[in-house]
Amino acid sequence: MPVHPTLFSCPGYPRQHGSQLLVWLSTLTLLLLAACIPAPASSATTPTALPLVPVAPGVQLRIDGAPELLGSAADRKPQGVFVMVPLRLITEPSGADTSALGPFLLVDGSGAEYAPVRDLWVLKWIGLNRRRLPLLDAAAKPSGFLIQTQSYRWEVKPLGPGRVIDAFLLYDVPPGARRLALRYDNQRLDLPALQPGPTPGA
16 A cells, blocks of 8 residues: 655654554555465365175165263163164165164174163163164064154164165173174174263253
């Protein structure tokens, strides 16, 4: 911004006022230049989705995020801690069989095995709070997904083809269990690091 040449030659104009104006103009120029410099690109990366793996005819599954640690669910207390494993299942449009998924065991680094929790009250409560379907695997009779119907009844049903299902499995494990993995048949899916989750309910 040019300064008028006669500004400082006016009779009686204090020289210190001119100096202050030059300092102000220099500061304004630096601020305008700084605003034009683009911000550095963020180094944060989006977490990579875990791969889908086949678990039944026409059914693929993946771990859908970090498992959650729950100190309690509704009015139930675990013997150790609850571990809620979120799942994403995709059924093929050409046909699928979700009636005999699993059985899914949780194993830790020492080789100890844990069967899924079968307490329907706990599973319903977590399902409603997490908006995920509780999965009763092939060790349960009947097996399938615990679904609340339009008449507010809970039924265990398989799901048909062409579906994307947000589900979960629940386990009760010792507080010190580490290096957890989901195992079914001869396959093993290592779980991401556990994270504390808000207790669904009091």
